[in-house]
Amino acid sequence: MDKYFEMIRIRFLMMLAYRTNYYTGILIYCINIGAYYFLWSAIYNGKSAIQGMSIEQMTTYVAVSWMARAFYFNNIDREIAMEIKEGKVAVELIRPYSYLGMKTMQGLGEGVFRLFFLSFPGLIITSLLFPLHFSSDIRTWGYFALSIMLSFVINSQLNLLAGVVTFFTLNNEGLLRAKRFVIDLFSGLILPISFYPHWAQEVMKYFPFQAISYIPSMIFTESFRGQAVINGLLFQLVWSIILLFPLQLLWKVAKKRLVVQGG
């Protein structure tokens, strides 16, 4: 376990080196949230609620989904694809740790860093600029914390899957881009899932994407209450378990290929 903590620490140090990124990073997030705030204000235009969400909840939804994104987002899919293309994975496999585990830990290191240096200060700044709604119920915060952990797990699993596919296709730029597109659209980052037409919502129930952004943000804004919270968390938990299977399977086959063909 020590070595994984060391990996988190190293990532932490690396992130610190990109100092200006954090000043500008907060600004970027504030600007994004600002753009959506004005846009949503225009959309609401005096309406008290759309799809059961007030303008205040909507603004909070936008703010918290961007801040949560800072935590779960990482580029390990691209890193893995790059390392496979450059033949570095073979070297990684000699090392005494699980390659995928190490990549996930790197992502976690980055995520935790951004959580403290980007998301928290960013959220404080945006709450000064825009009318946000924070829950006073400690349980909401607890559920939210649990929920973004699961977001991280599911997003990382999808990233690992997309990365490992490179073993079989060699150039999977297309897949990586398609994945980003699907996650942008269907994770609930730019639009709450409940805003989509009914048929689209039905379809999305069978995919893991809304577990990444929609569920934690709905929990945070208290748009989900009671049983809906539990159902959301269960949805996340089930998907994080289901995704383990294809990941393990692909990785096994990939390793075999690597041994046979020498990368």
Next chain:
Amino acid sequence: MFYVSVFFQYMAQYMKTKLQYRADLFVEFLSDLMFQSVNLIFILVVFGHTTLLHGWARDEMIFIYGFFLVPFALFGAFFNIWDFNERYIVRGEMDRVLTRPVHSLFQIILERMELESLVGGVTGMIIMGYASARLHLEFHWYDFFLFLLFALGGMLVYAGVFISLATISFWSDARSSIMPMMYNISNYGRYPIDIYNRVIRYILTWILPFAFVGVYPSAYFLGKKEWYGYAFLTPVIGLVFFMIAVMLWNKGVKRYRGAGN
């Protein structure tokens, strides 16, 4: 003239390179289309819940977005300088550029050409076509030339802002994500300017004039007379910002400190 002939020479080389990687080209086309559709889907879904946005109808919003895609595609095709710091400063490619007898900015623009981005412009025109058909817009013969002028103006606004940002690398070696940040700000220009408060409106008009890439020029074609003045300013603002950028660039090159060491 010399610069024009060099331009075509680079273009020819570019085509040859790209044709070697046809599969990649296809993937790029497709994914560009996907990302362009995200914003369209956003507009469509939102207008499922409302009919007017500060007096702007759904199809007007779609028209603005379609127009925006044209200067943005031109910018993406010819001013692909996102990775200027990484590629030219950190990896020292700037050394090579500076030993050639052509203006350094011009060389970099040519080397980084991404003509496949122009497909975005075609998408934009299709979207505009769809929106204008639904809005029953009427065009005059000279509107085509105004369209070209406005699109080029919008491209120069983008180019001016992003080249100015790229020149920061000449002064500071720290990496920063100021480029993506500006990209985010540029998205503001795609929506009707009057939904924002006065400060942001002022910034988007005079300081980071991204409103001239989308909403102002589109207002002319949509027949929104109250914005005509701004619409015709588009090429002027574009030229001014581009000239400022070239000046900054020339100053910056003198400060260039080379890679390594």
Next chain:
Amino acid sequence: MYAIEVEKLRKEFKVYSSRSGLVGAFRDLFTRNYKMIRAVDDISFTVKQGEMVGYIGENGAGKSTTIKMLTGILTPTAGKVVVNGMNPHKEREAFVQTIGVVFGQRSQLWWDIAVQESFRLLKKVYRVSDKEYKEHMEHVIETLDIGPLLDKPVRKLSLGQRMRCELAAALIHNPPLLFLDEPTIGLDVLVKLKIRQFLKEINEKYNTTILLTTHDIADIEALCERVIMLDEGKIIYDGSLQRLKENWGEGKQVQFTFATEVTEEELCALTYDIKATWRKEETNSWVAHVAPMHVSDVISRIVARYDIQDINIDEMSTEEIIRNIYEEGVVHG
């Protein structure tokens, strides 16, 4: 009229240092330490048209920085640079038309396209007419033996093949002045020989001035009559290679292979009055460094005292001379 004229040229860099550890990294978030480094420290020299000059020094001595100022890439902090009668960074575009540059570790060619396509593009960029190109480049291509490589993409070439193409690319506009930064780095002996031969030819045929930096002293020996030696941004020697050798390499080396083991004390005791210095090479192999007039003396004394299997007499190599100079840090004479 000099090809290169440099007077009190100086270049300073701001160098940031990062603090160690997590706490240090946090402090770096807010303020960073830096100091000014003088990479090139008030150097002056001139180069005549048609000269071939070796510019040598250890890593970080300021070689590359000087070359970059001479080629207009970097702006000097202070001092005067006139190259081909122009101020490199002020009149950059007109100036670079008159020089050719090869960076050994950086490619001038386009990675993905065939070599001749790169040539064609550069021909356009340097405004070379078809006639000039044909006259001049046909010869270059033939001498460098790159004809068969022209239709291959650069990424498929070996380092040696690529380097020859780079050299040809730098000569497309037949510049009167050629800068070569480590042109032979990582190349095998045959390619090195070919490149040296070619440079000599160019120099003779067009009276091209060549300034080259290298770590391979053999390049300098083969090409340059004059060397400029740099240490910590200052010129420590500027003159002919011959004079450098005479002043520093006047001694000879005599290598003995003994039949039995000997010690340094014994050898030194035997030759202390003629000031021979001894260096052990292998178990029973020792090298004596002595003034030329004492060579026979050393041999006779050693042969009389020990059982000898083999004797070799060598001149000191330039490489050794230069190593000695850097170890002692000053050049006399």
